[in-house]
Amino acid sequence: MLSQRGRYALKALIHLARSDCASRQVSAIAADENIPRKFLEAIMSDLRRAGLVDSARGKTGGYRLARPADLITFGEIVRLTDGPLALIPCASRNFYKRCDDCPDETACVLRRIMATVRNEVSEILDRTTLADALKDSSEVALMLEAPEPLDAGS
Known part of the structure; x- marks a missing residue:
């Protein structure tokens, strides 16, 4: 959060x-x-x-x-103020730390899922700039539009 x-x-x-x-x-x-x-x-x-x-x-x-608004990303700001984007330390790229309670990191399903979450969040925040935030909100919504959710039955 x-x-x-x-x-x-x-x-x-x-x-x-x-x-x-x-x-x-x-x-x-x-x-x-x-x-x-x-x-x-x-x-x-x-x-x-x-x-x-x-x-x-x-x-x-x-x-x-200090730089133009189109060269400052939300990802840079969030990492500076809040630290890692990953929800668990072993899924972080910049702040990696092995989890104490994990016997096999390579087989950990939780780590795999949280790394995917981190990648998606990172991708959005790292491509969204301050200049993007000033654009028309409908234009920003199209730019940030998430892919369709997966069907629970698939």
């Missing part, structure tokens, strides 16, 4: 993408997106250290995207 930190980071970055290169102060983003200011300050600091936003001090300062 996406954490509140991840949700706020996504909302703030979409807000900056909407601002079209203009710097925005944390207080303005927080007010517009209904995010606690102190929490957003910490999140923006992390995003700056990760190279997703640039900051400037002063009256006309604030935050802006």
Whole structure:
């Protein structure tokens, strides 16, 4: 599940993408997106250290995207704020850890299914950019349309 930190980071970055290169102060983003200011300050600091936003001090300062919105993916943001996309550690690509209770990882059905889930989630998040989030919602729905669910009888 996406954490509140991840949700706020996504909302703030979409807000900056909407601002079209203009710097925005944390207080303005927080007010517009209904995010606690102190929490957003910490999140923006992390995003700056990760190279997703640039900051400037002063009256006309604030935050802006460090790269164009079409080069920042939801996958990058979620991994930064929430860590692995995999639901279990042995199915993670970037944060792999063997499960303590698994006698045979290669035969583990749970690992196989969760790796498939991770792959699907990763594929969607890694191809969806901040710029995509600003597109017409019907256009985004077509882009993200999931394949038909499998028939329970097959």
